[in-house]
Amino acid sequence: MRRVGLFGGSFNPPHRAHLALARLACDVLALDELRWLPAGQPWQKPVGELAAPEHRLAMVQALAQGEPRFVVDNRELCRQGPSYTLDTVRELSAEQPGTEWVLLIGQDQYARLASWHGWRELLASVTLAVAGREGQAVQAPPTLAGVPHRCEVLPLPQMDISATDIRARVAAGLPISPLVGDAVARYIDQHSLYRAPPGH
Numbered sequence: 001m002r003r004v005g006l007f008g009g010s011f012n013p014p015h016r017a018h019l020a021l022a023r024l025a026c027d028v029l030a031l032d033e034l035r036w037l038p039a040g041q042p043w044q045k046p047v048g049e050l051a052a053p054e055h056r057l058a059m060v061q062a063l064a065q066g067e068p069r070f071v072v073d074n075r076e077l078c079r080q081g082p083s084y085t086l087d088t089v090r091e092l093s094a095e096q097p098g099t100e101w102v103l104l105i106g107q108d109q110y111a112r113l114a115s116w117h118g119w120r121e122l123l124a125s126v127t128l129a130v131a132g133r134e135g136q137a138v139q140a141p142p143t144l145a146g147v148p149h150r151c152e153v154l155p156l157p158q159m160d161i162s163a164t165d166i167r168a169r170v171a172a173g174l175p176i177s178p179l180v181g182d183a184v185a186r187y188i189d190q191h192s193l194y195r196a197p198p199g200h
């Protein structure tokens, strides 16, 4: 059976921890393909400083280029309304029956999974692959106690990188290439993204 990784995010902007997580998942989980899925409306994120869909798509393409197993999928950017992962999994399952779907998330999202739209059906439809984040080891949250689900742990070394911090650094005029790579840093600079201080 084909095993395909699904990696959704606001990617505002995408950064090196995302890339490390995606590469690690491909190798450790022997994925046939990994699909990057930038979210159109990440409905649980505070609105405001979200770069336009075309910018986030271009940055993901820049970060993900050159890896044969990576596919950048823009379906959530094209869809109206809140981006629900369950909608995407349903669509993909209809397009590619007989595929095992592996959903990549960080521990921060695992902890909140029971707040996602249709989370019980989602958990029945995918295998989770979870990476620890900011010192938080992978741990099933109490809200999922007693809920059967498949979960693999991704042994990602701790990477203290967040898109929030990167946006703050851009606004403060600090360098970000080590955090996002040269191509994404150049894109952000050329399109004057994230220059206003957060909250403005």
Ligand SMILES: Nc1ncnc2c1ncn2[C@@H]1O[C@H](COP(=O)(O)OP(=O)(O)OP(=O)(O)O)[C@@H](O)[C@H]1O
Binding pocket: 008, 009, 010, 011, 012, 017, 018, 021, 104, 105, 106, 107, 108, 109, 131, 132, 133, 134, 156, 159, 160, 161, 162, 163, 164, 165
């Ligand atoms: N440093 C990291 N280590 C492990 N997982 C991460 C890391 N950064 C992001 N992720 C995971 O990648 C996915 C997409 O993340 P997202 O695009 O929201 O980036 P972010 O850095 O968390 O953004 P923001 O700071 O704006 O909240 C989420 O599942 C998140 O948990």
Ligand SMILES: O=C(O)c1ccc[n+]([C@@H]2O[C@H](COP(=O)([O-])O)[C@@H](O)[C@H]2O)c1
Binding pocket: 007, 008, 009, 010, 011, 037, 039, 042, 043, 044, 045, 083, 084, 085, 086, 109, 115, 116, 117, 118
């Ligand atoms: O489906 C949902 O209800 C849902 C709720 C919260 C987050 N998600 C997805 O989880 C991924 C990471 O989200 P975020 O907010 O950390 O960028 C992204 O693909 C979101 O669409 C999905």
